[in-house]
Amino acid sequence: xxxxxxxxxxxxxxxxxxxxxxxxxxxxxxxxxxxxxxxxxxxxxxxxxxxxxxxxxxxxxxxxxxxxxxxxxxxxxxxxxxxxxxxxxxxxxxxxxxxxxxxxxxxxxxxxxxxxxxxxxxxxxxxxxxxxxxxxxxxxxxxxxxxxxxxxxxxxxxxxxxxxxxxxxxxxxxxxxxxxxxxxxxxxxxxxxxxxxxxxxxxxxxxxxxxxxxxxxxxxxxxxxxxxxxxxxxxxxxxxxxxxxxxxxxxxxxxxxxxxxxxxxxxxxxxxxxxxxxxxxxxxxxxxxxxxxxxxxxxxxxxxxxxxxxxxxxxxxxxxxxxxxxxxxxxxxxxxxxxxxxxxxxxxxxxxxxxxxxxxxxxxxxxxxxxxxxxxxxxxxxxxxxxxxxxxxxxxxxxxxxxxxxxxxxxxxxxxxxxxxxxxxxxxxxxxxxxxxxxxxxxxxxxxxxxxxxxxxxxxxxxxxxxxxxxxxxxxxxxx
Amino acid sequence: xxxxxxxxxxxxxxxxxxxxxxxxxxxxxxxxxxxxxxxxxxxxxxxxxxxxxxxxxxxxxxxxxxxxxxxxxxxxxxxxxxxxxxxxxxxxxxxxxxxxxxxxxxxxxxxxxxxxxxxxxxxxxxxxxxxxxxxxxxxxxxxxxxxxxxxxxxxxxxxxxxxxxxxxxxxxxxxxxxxxxxxxxxxxxxxxxxxxxxxxxxxxxxxxxxxxxxxxxxxxxxxxxxxxxxxxxxxxxxxxxxxxxxxxxxxxxxxxxxxxxxxxxxxxxxxxxxxxxxxxxxxxxxxxxxxxxxxxxxxxxxxxxxxxxxxxxxxxxxxxxxxxxxxxxxxxxxxxxxxxxxxxxxxxxxxxxxxxxxxxxxxxxxxxxxxxxxxxxxxxxxxxxxxxxxxxxxxxxxxxxxxxxxxxxxxxxxxxxxxxxxxxxxxxxxxxxxxxxxxxxxxxxxxxxxxxxxxxxxxxxxxxxxxxxxxxxxxxxxxxxxxxxxxxxxxxxxxxx
Numbered sequence: 001x002x003x004x005x006x007x008x009x010x011x012x013x014x015x016x017x018x019x020x021x022x023x024x025x026x027x028x029x030x031x032x033x034x035x036x037x038x039x040x041x042x043x044x045x046x047x048x049x050x051x052x053x054x055x056x057x058x059x060x061x062x063x064x065x066x067x068x069x070x071x072x073x074x075x076x077x078x079x080x081x082x083x084x085x086x087x088x089x090x091x092x093x094x095x096x097x098x099x100x101x102x103x104x105x106x107x108x109x110x111x112x113x114x115x116x117x118x119x120x121x122x123x124x125x126x127x128x129x130x131x132x133x134x135x136x137x138x139x140x141x142x143x144x145x146x147x148x149x150x151x152x153x154x155x156x157x158x159x160x161x162x163x164x165x166x167x168x169x170x171x172x173x174x175x176x177x178x179x180x181x182x183x184x185x186x187x188x189x190x191x192x193x194x195x196x197x198x199x200x201x202x203x204x205x206x207x208x209x210x211x212x213x214x215x216x217x218x219x220x221x222x223x224x225x226x227x228x229x230x231x232x233x234x235x236x237x238x239x240x241x242x243x244x245x246x247x248x249x250x251x252x253x254x255x256x257x258x259x260x261x262x263x264x265x266x267x268x269x270x271x272x273x274x275x276x277x278x279x280x281x282x283x284x285x286x287x288x289x290x291x292x293x294x295x296x297x298x299x300x301x302x303x304x305x306x307x308x309x310x311x312x313x314x315x316x317x318x319x320x321x322x323x324x325x326x327x328x329x330x331x332x333x334x335x336x337x338x339x340x341x342x343x344x345x346x347x348x349x350x351x352x353x354x355x356x357x358x359x360x361x362x363x364x365x366x367x368x369x370x371x372x373x374x375x376x377x378x379x380x381x382x383x384x385x386x387x388x389x390x391x392x393x394x395x396x397x398x399x400x401x402x403x404x405x406x407x408x409x410x411x412x413x414x415x416x417x418x419x420x421x422x423x424x425x426x427x428x429x430x431x432x433x434x435x436x437x438x439x440x441x442x443x444x445x446x447x448x449x450x451x452x453x454x455x456x457x458x459x460x461x462x463x464x465x466x467x468x469x470x471x472x473x474x475x476x477x478x479x480x
Numbered sequence: 481x482x483x484x485x486x487x488x489x490x491x492x493x494x495x496x497x498x499x500x501x502x503x504x505x506x507x508x509x510x511x512x513x514x515x516x517x518x519x520x521x522x523x524x525x526x527x528x529x530x531x532x533x534x535x536x537x538x539x540x541x542x543x544x545x546x547x548x549x550x551x552x553x554x555x556x557x558x559x560x561x562x563x564x565x566x567x568x569x570x571x572x573x574x575x576x577x578x579x580x581x582x583x584x585x586x587x588x589x590x591x592x593x594x595x596x597x598x599x600x601x602x603x604x605x606x607x608x609x610x611x612x613x614x615x616x617x618x619x620x621x622x623x624x625x626x627x628x629x630x631x632x633x634x635x636x637x638x639x640x641x642x643x644x645x646x647x648x649x650x651x652x653x654x655x656x657x658x659x660x661x662x663x664x665x666x667x668x669x670x671x672x673x674x675x676x677x678x679x680x681x682x683x684x685x686x687x688x689x690x691x692x693x694x695x696x697x698x699x700x701x702x703x704x705x706x707x708x709x710x711x712x713x714x715x716x717x718x719x720x721x722x723x724x725x726x727x728x729x730x731x732x733x734x735x736x737x738x739x740x741x742x743x744x745x746x747x748x749x750x751x752x753x754x755x756x757x758x759x760x761x762x763x764x765x766x767x768x769x770x771x772x773x774x775x776x777x778x779x780x781x782x783x784x785x786x787x788x789x790x791x792x793x794x795x796x797x798x799x800x801x802x803x804x805x806x807x808x809x810x811x812x813x814x815x816x817x818x819x820x821x822x823x824x825x826x827x828x829x830x831x832x833x834x835x836x837x838x839x840x841x842x843x844x845x846x847x848x849x850x851x852x853x854x855x856x857x858x859x860x861x862x863x864x865x866x867x868x869x870x871x872x873x874x875x876x877x878x879x880x881x882x883x884x885x886x887x888x889x890x891x892x893x894x895x896x897x898x899x900x901x902x903x904x905x906x907x908x909x910x911x912x913x914x915x916x917x918x919x920x921x922x923x924x925x926x927x928x929x930x931x932x933x934x935x936x937x938x939x940x941x942x943x944x945x946x947x948x949x950x951x952x953x954x955x956x957x958x959x960x961x962x963x964x965x966x967x968x969x970x971x972x973x974x975x976x977x
Contacts, residue, residue, distance in 0.1 A: 048580050052803045054573070054681040055560040055582060059715050086799050088845070092818050097802035150818055152807065281845035283854060286686035286796055288715050 007213070008173070014241040015209045015218055016176050017168035020183055021161045022193040023131065023201040024067045030130045030160035031058030031100065038199055042153035050158035052095030057287050060084075064160040065107070067192045068128050069293060069301045071162050072108030074186050074308055075123045081292040082107040082127070084285040089278045093133035093152050101129035101163075103282045107291060113166070113186070114310045115178050116328035122167030133157040162192065168207065168218065173234035180204055180230060185309045185332065197229055204233055208240045210248065219244065220254040224268055226261045236261040240268050312336045320349035330356045341369030347376035359390050366400030367393070375403040385466040387458075388412045412464070420457075420465060424473045427456045439478045450474060482509070482964055485551045485645040485699040489592070492550030495539055499532035499550025503594055506552045509965055510596070510643045517621045519638040521557045521567055521613075523597040528552070531594045538592075545592030548706050553588055554638040554647035557598035558605055559690070560679040561585055568681050569613035570603045572804045572829030574811040582679020583714070584648060584690055584707045591706040596644055599634030603831045604801065605655055605683040607631045608903040611894055612833045619890070620663060622962045623929060626887040629659030629903075632693070636663040639693045642965020646703050647693045652683050653789050654883075654907025656691045657919040661882035661932025664921045664963045666700045666949070667693050669907075671939045672914030673718040675704070676711030682800040684793035685716075687911040695964050697920065697949045701725035704942070718940070728943045729950045734771035736948065739875035740764055741936070743782045744906045751884045751902055755925040759957075760881050763922045763933040766955035767879075767948060779871050779878070781863040785909040788860035790901060791844045791853045792912070797834075798841030804829060836897065861912045868913050872938045877948050880906045882919035882932035906934060916942050920949045923957035930960050 008014050026036050032049030048056040072079045085103035106127030112120045133156055139148030164183065170176050184195040184202060195202045204227045209219035224240055227233050239261075244254050258277070259268040307315075309331055316327040316336045320343060330336050335356050343349045352372065360367075375396065379389035384407055395406045428435045431453075438449035450471060457470045482505070483491075491497040507525055514520060538545040555561065558568045560578035562585075567573045581589075588595060602612035610618040610633025618633040620626040621641035628637040632649025636659035639647050649656040651669035660667025668691040675690045682688060692703035708722030745752065745760055764774045806812035806825030813824035830838070844853035871878060883903055893900045910917035916939070919932035933952060937945035 048578075051808060053560075053578065053580075053809065054566070054568075054576075054803070055558075055578065055580075055679040057678050057714050059713060088799050088802060090802065090805060090819070090822055092805070092807045095803065095808065097805055098799050147817065279847045281799070281842065281847075281850075283795060283799070283845055283850075286684075286716075287682075 008238050008241040009210070009245040011213055012210050012241070012245050013213050013215075014171060014237065015168050015211065015221075016170035016172075016237060017207040017221075018166045018170065018176060018179060019205040019207070020164045020166070020180065021203045021205075022164065022187050022195065024064050024160040024162055025191060025193055026061055026063045026067065026160055028061060028063075029158035030061050030064050030128065031158055034158065036159050037155070038201065040155055042151070042155060045155040046157070050095065051154055052097075052157075058100060058285075060288060060291065061160060064128060065291060065293065066301060067160075068107050068126070068162055069298055070190045070305060071126050071164070071187065071192050072111065073298070073302050073305060074190050075108065075111035075113055075126060075164070077108035077111030077123060077126060079108055079293065079298050081105070081290055083290050084128075084288045085282045086285050088281040091132070092150060093135040093154070093157070095133065095154060095157050099130060099132065100285050100288070102127035113179065113182055115175070115182055116313060117325045118323075121169045121179055124165040124167055126162055126164040129161050129163055131156050131159040131161050168209075168221075173237040176206065176237055177230045177234055180233060181332075182309065189306055189309060200228075203227075206233060206236060208237055208244070209254070210241050210244045219248070220256050222254065222256065222268075223258045224261050225258060225271065228263065232261060232263055235266060236268060239266065243268070316340055319343050320353060322349070322353065326353065333360070335360060335364055338364055338367070338369050338372060342372040342376065345370055345373035347373040348380045351376050351379060355390070355393060359393050360397070363397070365397035367396045368400070371396050371400070371403055378403060378407065382466050382469055383407070384412055385464065387463050417469070420469055421473050423457055423460050423465070424453070424470060424477070427453060427460065428477060431456070438474070482506070482642045482645065484696050485548065485694060485702055486696070488551050488645060489547060489549045489702070492535065492539065492592075493544060497550070499535035499539075499545075499594060500529065502550050503528055503532040503552055503596070506596065506642075506644060509641070513621065513641055513965070514643070516619060516624055517637050517641050518616055518618050519599055519621075519634045519641060519643060520554070520597040521569060521600050521615055521634070522565060524564065524595060527564070528594050528596045531589070535592050535594065546706075547591050547702060548588065548646075549592035551593050551646055552596045552644045553593045553703075554597050554599045554635055554644045555585065555595055556601055556632050556635045556647070556649045558601060558650060558681040558683075559585060559648065560681070561595070561598065564598070566598065566681065567615070568604045569601045569615055570829065570831065570834070571614045572811050572825070573809070574829070576810045578679070580679065583676035583711045585679065587707045593646070593706070599632070599638055599647060601634055602631035603834050604681070604797070605631040605650055605652055605688075606797070606833050606837055608654070608658055608900050609888075609890075609893065610634060610659070611890065612831055614831060617890055620887050620929075621965065622664060622960050623887065625889055626929065627662065627890050629662035629883070629887065631655040631659075632667075633659045635693050636660055636665060636667065639663070639665045639695060640963050640965075645694060646699055648690055648703075648707070649693055650680055650683070650688055650690050651907075651911065652687045652689075652793060653911050654904035656693065657907045657917060657932070657934060658883045658903055660693055660919040661921070661930065661934075662887040664930030664960045665693055665695050666697055666918065666920055666953075667691065667932075668700050668704060668918040669910060669916060670704060670708065670942060671718065671916045672911075673714075673716050674708050674722070674916070674940070674942070676714040676717050678711055678713040682796075684796040685800060686796060687789075687793055689911070697946060697953045698726065698729055700918070701729060701946050723940070723942050725943055725946050729946055731947050732770055733767055733948050733951050736767075736772040736876045736944070737874065738764070738767055738772045738774045738877045738879055738948065739777035739871060740774065741782060741878050741880045742776050742778045743780065744880040744909075746776070751905070752881055753885045753925065756881045756883070756885060756931050759922050759925070759931040760879070760933055762957070763952055763955075764879060767951060770951045770955070772948075774879070777871055777875060777878070779864075779867045779909070781860060781867045782909040784860045785864055785912055786901065786905050788857040788864075789904070789908045789912060790840070791857035792861065794837040794841030795844045795854050796841065798838045798845065801830075801834065801838055833897070864909055865913050868909070868915060868938065876937075876944055877941070878936040880934045880936065882906060882934040886925035886927055886929035886931060910936055913939075915939050916945055918945060918949055920952045921956060921959050921963070922952055924960060928960070930963070
């Protein structure tokens with residue numbers, strides 16, 4: 001990605017790479033038959049394996065592998081034979097005091113994700129690992145080292161995660177939010193995850209560094225944890241970029257750290273430095289065998305993939321004759337099938353996208369493509385004004401039906417062109433100063449007064465007039 | 481001499497003897513000598529009586545209780561038993577009762593066996609003498625001043641003392657075969673993956689394997705058939721049913737090619753005692769006499785096995801034993817915060833040898849040392865696999881001593897860990913390769929204590945291995961007169977063949 005990004009601090013470029021953990025939507029945990037279910041009484045979705053009891057052994061969940069392959073294919077990764085490894089560190093909510101993850105041989109490597117505007121962000125890897133439990137530290141401000149006691153819920157322990165490591169290709173908070181939104185759309189569309197950041201089923205760690213614009217080398221990065229919403233993501237990046245620029249410009253050095261985002265305070269604070277980082281002592285998990293999905297399996301998963309958001313954007317953009325950014329909202333709302341079908345049935349593409357954007361935020365309800373297309377034809381043909389079309393559209397969403405019949409039942413009839421010209425002429429006569437301004441030759445004035453006259457005509461017709469037709473009459477009169 | 485498992489199962493299945501009667505005889509034997517031997521951490525007399533009565537009820541109802549009908553079995557105390565303490569002979573598991581049975585325990589029950597207790601071991605199976613137990617040493621029933629070997633010393637002693645005809649041990653670097661040799665009984669480490677590890681408390685996952693102890697080769701075959709075969713709960717389990725062993729035992733070794741591993745048997749290796757070498761030579765001669773061709777061969781990288789093992793096994797152990805943190809089960813020593821509680825619990829709960837290996841393993845996996853230690857050891861492991869594969873191009877089986885010496889006095893090797901570790905020099909290569917190997921008693925050493933001969937086979941070569949073991953058993957010089965003990969208060973039927 002090379003386009004100019006908005007600078008958080010002028011003269012400085014922010015470099016961002018995201019690590020996203022998403023819980024996979026499996027029926028059971030990654031290595032046991034305990035249910036993978038959000039909520040529930042603490043320590044009820046557990047079994048010997050997910051509690052890490054002595055003698056228990058992990059058995060890989062095939063469904064989790066399939067979902068991971070889906071993610072890999074959707075992110076254009078190389079899906080490859082992989083090996084699980086143990087990541088060793090002590091923490092009370094990690095039952096075995098090691099996490100089974102993937103290290104040097106992840107299941108998916110080297111892919112990319114395309115943002116709505118067409119820019120591509122590199123995906124370094126997307127690997128499988130197990131989730132931890134959840135600790136609640138009681139007393140001492142909720143921090144483990146000061147707490148009076150801690151409670152641990154292992155319901156989440158062993159839930160399958162896909163960790164998606166993005167390349168440091170992002171350059172702004174907007175980029176980062178767009179990336180996470182797109183990733184979430186992909187994960188949801190392929191059924192891999194429900195992508196709910198608020199329930200923690202999708203979690204974002206953010207690596208941020210800064211460098212003077214034009215500098216090739218990366219600055220020293222910090223990793224920010226505890227980002228729980230897209231809004232936090234943007235705020236945390238902006239805060240962290242400014243903090244780092246302030247350090248460098250005041251002659252200090254950015255230390256490589258892991259930092260914690262505090263949403264209430266709106267700032268990050270240091271968790272640990274590089275020197276204090278854990279030595280995870282990774283080694284291959286001896287209780288599991290390598291995962292070697294066959295080409296047939298990978299092919300079958302590929303064939304079963306639904307159309308992805310990117311493909312939907314490109315399809316709609318092509319059909320509608322717009323760029324992919326303009327198609328993004330319709331795709332995000334899941335209305336691109338409707339839009340494509342309506343356009344194929346003859347609807348005006350620009351009007352379709354405008355109505356989706358402005359008038360269908362709450363869903364399409366009973367609206368179908370044929371009715372949508374018919375309505376657009378009425379609007380473009382001048383049988384309905386834009387305002388009337390909006391009213392009819394709302395009725396179609398609510399109850400369905402034939403747009404012409406709905407329009408008729410609402411008393412919307414096309415205004416006779418002679419009738420409209422008479423009304424326009426009357427209003428011109430009543431407002432000579434405004435008309436003089438309209439015809440003065442000043443483009444700004446003309447635009448302003450155009451709005452005035454259309455408004456007056458609307459008032460006079462009770463909204464029945466078509467704004468475009470009014471403008472046409474005005475133009476003809478001005479031309480003499 | 482108490483009856484064999486084969487004899488007991490046949491008698492119980494036919495209704496000739498009751499499982500309860502068999503059990504009471506064995507419990508009486510336990511009562512008579514357990515205080516002296518200390519084979520058990522826990523004797524499950526009441527549970528065993530209930531199990532025996534269930535077997536008898538099945539027989540009375542005309543149902544076959546299974547191939548191990550009424551056979552008393554002892555379990556090494558690192559195998560999970562539902563609701564019954566499972567300690568690994570460690571303080572750190574204080575009070576823990578597993579909520580589930582190990583696969584082997586389920587299979588024993590399904591086969592009609594009667595579990596009589598949990599046997600002592602070196603803490604977390606780390607040791608070669610059963611002196612590293614938090615609950616005291618186990619003594620060799622043939623000479624109580626001597627060790628029974630380890631780490632499955634309790635299981636070996638229980639069979640040697642006649643407490644049970646069968647027991648289960650686990651073998652990570654020789655922990656079944658070495659105590660079998662030192663106690664004068666048969667001990668088998670099956671192919672890695674032949675017996676499910678589900679419910680076996682892990683020491684070193686890539687090396688651990690459960691296997692039988694018995695006085696006769698046929699009894700071990702019977703037990704291995706009952707516990708072996710695929711288990712979907714162990715990802716490293718071989719996807720095949722247990723091989724048929726009992727019906728091939730009498731097929732002999734006619735035409736087999738057997739190689740004596742030079743590096744583990746003769747002048748190539750320091751510390752193999754003269755009397756052990758003599759017995760090995762006699763065993764080779766016996767196999768030759770039975771129609772095999774026997775010659776010395778080289779498996780060069782086996783000499784590095786011990787070094788590689790003492791990196792790989794501690795590395796895996798350092799990770800496997802991390803979960804004993806005081807949070808969920810077992811011992812907890814309270815402290816002001818979670819981290820200090822972990823430290824206090826582990827400091828109090830683990831013994832010295834366990835701590836030593838956790839430290840060794842943690843070091844070997846550390847950033848900057850991984851390649852030099854763990855990485856290099858894995859390369860050695862690959863070499864050993866390759867060298868064995870070459871040897872098995874020319875030979876059906878390999879032969880070596882099981883242990884360098886006969887049983888040594890209690891306390892003789894506790895001061896120097898390296899001396900202790902050398903006990904496993906002959907047995908470790910099979911664990912590193914994942915191959916089966918077994919120890920067969922073959923006469924006595926100069927001190928009158930048993931000598932074991934090790935038969936090694938390629939992966940899944942158990943059937944061939946057992947055929948050779950049966951030949952050695954039949955040809956063996958007289959064993960120790962106390963092996964199998966003497967039943968107290970009951971009339972033994974028959975002998976151990």
